[in-house]
């Protein structure tokens with residue numbers, strides 16, 4: 001813990017300690033500090049003095065900024081999604097283009113603050129330069145999310161894991177996928193008759209990757225998308241490679257396993273070789289990091305991590321990919337993976353529907 005006696009006084013020191021993993025900096029005094037474009041997500045700056053500070057374009061997702069003096073601060077374009085700004089003094093602060101989605105602004109002082117084109121806690125965009133009305137301040141758009149899923153669907157499991165990692169409340173609605181997905185009632189939810197679907201109040205989103213982006217936007221902490229450009233691109237690349245390269249190459253093996261379209265020895269060899277081509281790239285992209293985006297779990301791990309650990313069950317072993325093997329072991333240590341792993345009885349129950357679905361995809 002730092003700052004009770006106010007000993008931390010330079011931004012360089014703050015940034016150095018933050019980089020080293022420290023997060024608690026309550027009561028620091030950094031009036032007029034230049035923290036423009038810095039990454040400080042999840043930081044605890046409660047009761048800090050940051051008046052007139054430059055925090056424009058800073059990443060403050062999920063930060064604790066309660067009781068902070070941010071009067072006259074420059075917060076233009078700052079990412080404040082999910083930040084706690086309870087009783088913060090934002091009088092005269094410039095918050096134009098800031099993202100305050102799901103931020104807690106209760107009892108914050110917004111007198112003469114500039115909120116033009118800021119994204120407000122409820123997702124609306126402030127068009128004109130006026131302070132927030134007090135009754136808006138509590139509205140964090142909180143409805144219980146509903147996830148339509150099937151326990152054996154890896155597309156749905158991606159979303160399920162992300163929701164658990166975020167620690168937000170949601171309810172699960174299971175489909176059997178025995179034809180119920182094509183019922184008129186479910187087609188009202190998703191006209192394509194597929195899971196996953198996420199319903200947030202009036203808003204419905206399907207396509208698992210789009211759902212993951214939505215979850216990241218409404219619940220930014222802990223972040224599942226890195227901000228550093230190369231890490232972000234790697235995460236997106238792994239997501240897309242899983243969907244566009246790995247899964248299509250795995251399908252013939254699954255059809256073979258289910259006895260739908262059996263392969264002869266040379267057919268099997270070709271499938272295994274084509275899977276290895278993709279896995280070699282994945283192995284390379286880990287680059288000695290525990291996760292694809294670096295030190296922390298990201299959407300890449302969630303998307304690839306609901307497929308790759310299953311390959312040995314489909315007869316595709318991973319010994320020539322030690323990094324991927326280590327990464328699989330790491331994922332299996334997470335509660336979110338063990339909690340969402342389909343059980344043998346769920347797999348057995350789904351077998352006949354899966355065979356049918358595989359025949360038609």
Ligand SMILES: N[C@@H](CCC(=O)N[C@@H](CS)C(=O)NCC(=O)O)C(=O)O
Pocket residue numbers: 150152153154155156177181193194195196206207208209357
């Ligand atoms: N591209 C979609 C694919 C969804 C999908 O294929 N879902 C499967 C379960 S993994 C499904 O609901 N299949 C039922 C059907 O197609 O009738 C996504 O990423 O969400």
